[in-house]
Amino acid sequence: MSRLFNILRARRAVKEAHFMSRADLLKLQERRWRGMARYALEVSPFYRRHLAGIDVERCQITDIPPMTKELMVENWDEIVPDKRLRRAELEKFLHDPKNWGTLLHGRWMVSTTSGTTGPGFAVPHDIASVDWGHACQNLRNSTSPRSASQPPLPLFRRRLKVLAFVTATSPSVSAALYATRPWIGALFCTYHRINITAPWSEILAEVHRIQPDAMMGYASLFGRLAQAQLNGELNIRMPKDKGYIWAGGDAVTPGIRDLCRRAFGIEPFNMYGCGETLGIARQWRGMEHLHCHDDMLVFEAVDAADQPVPDGVLSDHALVTPLINKALPLLRYRVHDRVKLGPVDAHWPFKRIEQIIGRSTMCYVFKTPERRVFIGTNFLFFMDEQQEVAIYQFRQTGPDAVECLFVPQPSVDVPVLQQQLESLMRRCLDDGDCTSVKCSARMVAQLSPDPRTGKVEQNVPLADETA
Structure with missing residues (x-):
C-alpha cells in the first residue's frame, strides 16, 4: 500500500505544479534544491568538503561547484547517505540476476548506467522518486x-496493451523501471515486454503476437519496426486515438x-533522461518540443566555464540537479549533451528544450555539389x-564521402x-x-569515444554541417 500512497502524493504534487505561474514554480524549485543541498551537507562527508565556505541558505545555485561523473564515482561511499548503498553492496546485489528488477531492502530501485560514457556502474533511486516519474508519465x-488528466478506468472495454522494449540481459534502467512499475497501473493497462537484444526475427514475431496499442523503447528500434511494417514483415494495428509511441535513448529523427x-x-x-537522474524532459501530446520537469529537477544549459547560456544558444554541456531522489544526492551533475533551451510555453510553466546534440547526432548533410540530407538511422x-x-x-569524411569503421569478430x-x-552502404545511400556520395568500409582495431560526449557514437556527421 505504501506504493499507492507514493503515487497519490506524487500525483497531487505533480498536478499542482501544472497550474503554477512560472515565478511560483521557480520558487518551488528553489525550495527543493536548497532542501537537497541541506540534506547533502547533513549526510555526506564529501559534500561538506565540496561545499566548504558556501552558505546554501543564501547562495545562488550557480555558486555550487558542479559534480562530474569522475568525482561521483571516486567519492561514492562518502556521498550516499546509507551504508547499504555503498559501492560494494550495490555490486553484490546486482551480481545475482535474481535481484534484477527487485527493490533493494524494499525501498531502492537499483540499475546500471549504459556505460557509454565509461564503465557502467550501479545507481540507486528511492522508490518514491521513481513513482514521481510514473505520475509524470x-x-x-x-x-x-x-486537458491533462489520468486515463479513465476501462470499465466496459479492454485495457490498453502497452509493450516495452527493454535490455533484459543486464540490470538496465529500462528493465528496472518496467519490473518495479506500480501495481495500480495494471488497472488501466496490460503490460508486455520484449528484450531488445533478442534476434530481430524473434522481436518481430513477438510484436506481431502481442499486437500492442502502445509502445515504449528506443527511437531507432521504432524506425526499424515501421520499416518492417511497410515492407510487409510486420502487421499490427495501433489505435490512432489512444495509441502512442514513447521513444528515448536516441533521437526521434525526421526519418523515424x-x-x-x-x-x-x-x-x-x-523522452530525454539518463540513468543517474532518470527523466529530464518529455514531449507531450500535441506539443512540438520537449518540456523539462522543472518541479522535479533543475536543468541548466551552460558554457565551457559552467556559466548559463541564453535561450536559443547551444550549450557546451548541461548540469542536472535532481530534487526528489535522496538515495544519491546530486548537485549540478554534469551530462555531456549540448542543448538549446527555448522559452516557457504559453500554457505550461515548464522550460522547453528545442535541440539536443550529443547522443543524437544522426543527420548527414552531403554536397555533391547539390545538397542532400541523409538520416543516419538508415545505416x-x-x-x-x-x-x-x-x-x-559511420563517419562522414568530407562533403561527399562517408565511411564505416568496424571491428570484426574473431576469425x-x-x-x-x-x-x-x-555494398550495403551503397544500396542504402542510393x-x-x-547516389553521388562516395562510401567505403575500413577495419580498425578499436573505436575511440567522442572527446566531447565520451561515447562511441554510431553516426558522426561533419560537425559544421550538423550545426
Whole structure:
C-alpha cells in the first residue's frame, strides 16, 4: 500500500505544479534544491568538503561547484547517505540476476548506467522518486493543464496493451523501471515486454503476437519496426486515438517520425533522461518540443566555464540537479549533451528544450555539389544483421564521402566483410537519393569515444554541417 500512497502524493504534487505561474514554480524549485543541498551537507562527508565556505541558505545555485561523473564515482561511499548503498553492496546485489528488477531492502530501485560514457556502474533511486516519474508519465500528456488528466478506468472495454522494449540481459534502467512499475497501473493497462537484444526475427514475431496499442523503447528500434511494417514483415494495428509511441535513448529523427506516421499512423514522442537522474524532459501530446520537469529537477544549459547560456544558444554541456531522489544526492551533475533551451510555453510553466546534440547526432548533410540530407538511422537498419561485426561507426569524411569503421569478430574474412558492408552502404545511400556520395568500409582495431560526449557514437556527421 505504501506504493499507492507514493503515487497519490506524487500525483497531487505533480498536478499542482501544472497550474503554477512560472515565478511560483521557480520558487518551488528553489525550495527543493536548497532542501537537497541541506540534506547533502547533513549526510555526506564529501559534500561538506565540496561545499566548504558556501552558505546554501543564501547562495545562488550557480555558486555550487558542479559534480562530474569522475568525482561521483571516486567519492561514492562518502556521498550516499546509507551504508547499504555503498559501492560494494550495490555490486553484490546486482551480481545475482535474481535481484534484477527487485527493490533493494524494499525501498531502492537499483540499475546500471549504459556505460557509454565509461564503465557502467550501479545507481540507486528511492522508490518514491521513481513513482514521481510514473505520475509524470500519466499526467503530463496534453497541450494545457486543464486537458491533462489520468486515463479513465476501462470499465466496459479492454485495457490498453502497452509493450516495452527493454535490455533484459543486464540490470538496465529500462528493465528496472518496467519490473518495479506500480501495481495500480495494471488497472488501466496490460503490460508486455520484449528484450531488445533478442534476434530481430524473434522481436518481430513477438510484436506481431502481442499486437500492442502502445509502445515504449528506443527511437531507432521504432524506425526499424515501421520499416518492417511497410515492407510487409510486420502487421499490427495501433489505435490512432489512444495509441502512442514513447521513444528515448536516441533521437526521434525526421526519418523515424515519417516512417512511424506512414506505418502506424502515429508519430512517436520524445523522452530525454539518463540513468543517474532518470527523466529530464518529455514531449507531450500535441506539443512540438520537449518540456523539462522543472518541479522535479533543475536543468541548466551552460558554457565551457559552467556559466548559463541564453535561450536559443547551444550549450557546451548541461548540469542536472535532481530534487526528489535522496538515495544519491546530486548537485549540478554534469551530462555531456549540448542543448538549446527555448522559452516557457504559453500554457505550461515548464522550460522547453528545442535541440539536443550529443547522443543524437544522426543527420548527414552531403554536397555533391547539390545538397542532400541523409538520416543516419538508415545505416543502422542493416547493421543488426551483420553478425560478423563486433562494433561499428559511420563517419562522414568530407562533403561527399562517408565511411564505416568496424571491428570484426574473431576469425572473420575481413576483405569479404569489407566488400559486403560497402555494398550495403551503397544500396542504402542510393535509396536515400545520395547516389553521388562516395562510401567505403575500413577495419580498425578499436573505436575511440567522442572527446566531447565520451561515447562511441554510431553516426558522426561533419560537425559544421550538423550545426
